[in-house]
Amino acid sequence: MQKKKYSIGWRNENKHPSLSEVFSSVSVPKQKGIWKKLFAFTGPGLLIAVGYMDPGNWATDIAGGSQFGYMLLSVIFISNFFAIILQHLALKLGIVCERDLAQACRDHYTPLISFILWILCEISIAACDLAEIIGSVLALKLLFGIPITWGVLITAIDVLIILFFQSKGFRYIESVVAALIFTILVCFSFEIISSKPEIFPILKGIVPNPEIIKDSHSFYISIGILGATVMPHNLYLHSSIIQTRDYPRTPEGKKMAIKYATIDSTLSLSLAFFINAAILIISAATFHKAGYTEVADIMDAHKLLNPILGSSLSGVFFALALLASGQNSTLTGTLAGQIVMEGFINIKFKPWIRRLITRLIAIVPAMIVSIVYGEKGTTELLIISQIILSIQLSFAIIPLVNFTGDSEKMGTFVNGPILKISAWGITIIILLLNLFLLYNTLLGRR
Structure with missing residues (x-):
């Protein structure tokens, strides 16, 4: 009876759970122990945080630090705040409506609109996968001297690695992601200690500076940081993987799930903020301090x-x-691709087929560009992938904010007035900034 209550307001009934093979597969303790319940809900937030520290974000953070020192730390902080709000809405949609964002779009919009949204989302996932490939390829070249072209081919092997961990269970995937995030954290902790940044300028940089808006170049980079921070596939992903938890599908159970899932998400995104801020801080403490103010390339x-x-x-x-x-972004991109395809068109492929399709779409342009243009071409391709993601972002945020603000769909869990105003305000800001970024990028203005 409870499920019917939250089906009000949808054009179609949701007949299949999201990621059915792992739906409600992670047990949540029935007792009231806070820490045990928090541990049970820890994991989805880490998978989401990966999208906020992927290779596509590195260039803007490096450029911001090298050119303007610590001044743009406030932009990273504001971007992270936006991300916390939007990911809260995504997890709430999944918990309350028992639909991921792709399923919600299919059950709300007409088949034509749903099909268009699906195509746009598939393009953005391919673009995101492209950024992951380029990041991994550049890392392989830096670590082992592997040529760019061979590196592109090697990245195809990760399909087998992902399939292995998927077969072991969802907690295994979360553990792998946590281990890779810990690796990133250790690496940047070493870099920060080595670069010896100044504490007071860092604290000053977290406070918004009017100079950011006055200087056209700093404003442009700020838009790049803000506009590329929230990954559209993360909203689809979060609304799905939160349903892997075996919480009671009752109003009380959903309220509890929202509470602990939000804590998990907020803490994980705070970790992502530290890593993004660390990239900018290292850039500021090394390149900017030494007078290398034009460093914008990995x-x-x-x-x-x-x-x-x-x-x-x-x-x-x-x-x-x-x-x-x-590699971390590859894991989450695989899951997002599966969620989007199953949610929008209700077609389920075997994981290896789905992964192969997504990877081939990304590998082909990466291979062509690496052969023709080499290292510089792959860097330009990385920028193009971020533009595509920026275009798609609004098509994910607007439905999410609309659904969670609809009392017929959400019942008593509908967004309150303050959250509703904040969510639409964030949506409008991101939409306008992404349009501005796209316009200037196409015109070649930097």
Whole structure:
């Protein structure tokens, strides 16, 4: 009876659970122990945090730190706040309506609109996968000297690795992601200690500075940081994987699930904020301080780290973090692709087929560009992938904010007035900034 109550307001009934093979597969303790319940809900937030520290974010953070020191830390902080709000809405949609965002779109919009949204989402996932490939390829070149073209081919092997962990259970995937995030954290902790940043300027940089808006170039980079922070596939992903928890599907159970899932998400995104901020801080403490104010390329940043810091380990840790970032994003991208395809068109492929399709779409352009243009071409391709993601973002945020603000769909869990105003405000800001970023990028203005 409870499920019917929350089916009000939808055009179609949801007949299949999201990610059915792992739906309600992670047990949640029945007793009232806070820490045990929090541990049971810990995991989805880490998978989401991966999207906020993927290789696509590195270039803007490096550019911001090298050109403007610590000033743009406030932009990363604001972007992270936006992400916390939007991911809260995504997990709430999944818990309350027992639909992921793709299923919700299919059950709300007409078949034509749903089909268009699906195509746009598939393009964005392929673009995201492209960024992951490039990040991993550059890391392999930096660590082992593997040529770009061969690196592209090697990244195809990760399909087998992902399938292995998927067969073991969802907790195994979460553990792998946690281990890779820990690797990234250790690497950047070493880099921060080695770069010896100044504490007071860092604290000052977290406070918004009017100069950010006054200077057209800093404003442009700020838009790049803000506009590319929230990954559209993360909203689909979070609304699905939160349903892997075996909480009671009752109003009380859903309220409990929202509470602990939000804590997990907020803490995980705070970790993502630290890592993104660390990239900018290292860039500011090394490149900006040494007068290298035009560093905006991952490869250039790697070349300059060793001589500036005087340690050969600096470049190794930087490349290792990049490789972990790329592989982590690959894991979450695979799941997002499965969720989107099953949710929008209700067609279920075997995981290896789904992964192969997504990876081939990304590998083909990466291979062509690497052969024709080499290292510089792959960097440009990374920028293009971020533009595609920016275009798609609004098509994910608007339905999410609309659904969670609809009392017929959400019942007593509908967004309150403050959250509703905040969510639509964030949506409008991201939409306008992404349009501005796209417009200027197409015109070649940097």
